Amino acid sequence: MTGDVFIQVRQASFVYHPGQPDAVEALRGIDLEVRRGEFLAVVGANGSGKSTLARLLNGLLLPTRGEVRVAGLSTSDPAARWEIRRLVGMVFQNPDNQLVAPTVEEDVAFGPENLGLPREEIARRVRAALEAVDLWDRRADPPHRLSGGQKQRVALAGMLAMEPACLVLDEATAMLDPAGRADVLAAVTRLHRERGMTVILITHFLEEAARAGRVVVMDRGRVVAVGPPQEVFARAGWLEAVGLVPPPMGRLAARLRRRGWNLPEGIVTVEQMVAALLGQDAAAGGGALAEAPQSPAVDAAGAGGG
Ligand SMILES: Nc1ncnc2c1ncn2[C@@H]1O[C@H](COP(=O)(O)OP(=O)(O)OP(=O)(O)O)[C@@H](O)[C@H]1O
Numbered sequence: 001m002t003g004d005v006f007i008q009v010r011q012a013s014f015v016y017h018p019g020q021p022d023a024v025e026a027l028r029g030i031d032l033e034v035r036r037g038e039f040l041a042v043v044g045a046n047g048s049g050k051s052t053l054a055r056l057l058n059g060l061l062l063p064t065r066g067e068v069r070v071a072g073l074s075t076s077d078p079a080a081r082w083e084i085r086r087l088v089g090m091v092f093q094n095p096d097n098q099l100v101a102p103t104v105e106e107d108v109a110f111g112p113e114n115l116g117l118p119r120e121e122i123a124r125r126v127r128a129a130l131e132a133v134d135l136w137d138r139r140a141d142p143p144h145r146l147s148g149g150q151k152q153r154v155a156l157a158g159m160l161a162m163e164p165a166c167l168v169l170d171e172a173t174a175m176l177d178p179a180g181r182a183d184v185l186a187a188v189t190r191l192h193r194e195r196g197m198t199v200i201l202i203t204h205f206l207e208e209a210a211r212a213g214r215v216v217v218m219d220r221g222r223v224v225a226v227g228p229p230q231e232v233f234a235r236a237g238w239l240e241a242v243g244l245v246p247p248p249m250g251r252l253a254a255r256l257r258r259r260g261w262n263l264p265e266g267i268v269t270v271e272q273m274v275a276a277l278l279g280q281d282a283a284a285g286g287g288a289l290a291e292a293p294q295s296p297a298v299d300a301a302g303a304g305g306g
Pocket residue numbers: 016017024025026044045046047048049050051052053204
């Protein structure tokens with residue numbers, strides 16, 4: 001369930017080094033609304049402006065033209081700056097750059113301590129944040145003993161302890177191994193589902209973006225598409241035109257369709273492919289998959305060997 005408009009980006013442009021010979025127009029007239037409780041993914045090729053947009057959303061960067069509002073507050077209003085930073089928490093790519101304290105617990109307490117909160121309130125928030133990312137039992141560990149995925153979950157807990165309304169994850173899983181990525185994504189998905197947290201996930205993994213309610217596609221500083229993932233990802237040739245690699249399951253679906261399989265458009269994840277194949281099988285009376293000739297590789301995988 002999503003509610004009222006939480007973030008409003010109106011005709012926002014951003015230029016790095018304005019007026020200099022090396023000026024870069026990173027964003028060109030972006031219009032975007034994020035609703036409270038929404039899970040939004042932002043995808044785009046390298047240099048399309050995703051990180052610049054992320055930094056505009058909590059006032060780390062101010063638009064050169066246009067406006068960004070968070071809960072009605074303009075990021076260009078100096079009086080609103082700290083409230084906006086508190087409302088919109090950012091988690092960045094490299095967990096090592098985000099952890100500062102000798103233990104997990106102290107790291108997560110860092111933000112609330114800076115807010116000058118009472119000691120019991122800090123302790124309550126630290127525990128709640130570490131439980132939310134499933135790391136309460138690692139609270140006394142030094143962060144350098146943790147895996148990349150665990151460190152990123154500590155960074156996430158550090159943000160949660162500030163009790164933000166919205167989390168922006170800027171390629172927060174890009175440096176992690178598949179298991180670390182899955183753990184971070186599971187924690188974020190749970191926060192969204194169970195607590196109604198507004199999540200903005202910036203990623204170049206289209207499989208991750210497929211979890212979102214809506215996907216924004218950026219190309220050379222512009223928003224070129226917004227919509228539910230199954231609609232946005234249905235246009236495979238078009239994804240390549242904006243520099244995105246269609247996900248493997250999307251390419252497999254396209255090949256099967258060319259061979260006459262009646263699969264729905266917009267398949268991105270393995271789970272969607274399995275559901276589509278089972279649907280096709282049911283439509284064929286339950287025999288289609290059983291009758292399909294099996295390759296030795298399929299046999300090996302099926303037998304659990306290899
Ligand atoms: N600090 C900076 N100074 C000058 N130009 C910059 C700076 N940061 C980004 N840019 C440029 O702004 C444009 C948008 O960059 P941005 O990092 O927002 O894109 P992105 O989509 O996040 O890319 P990536 O996927 O590679 O992180 C690019 O042309 C980039 O080179």
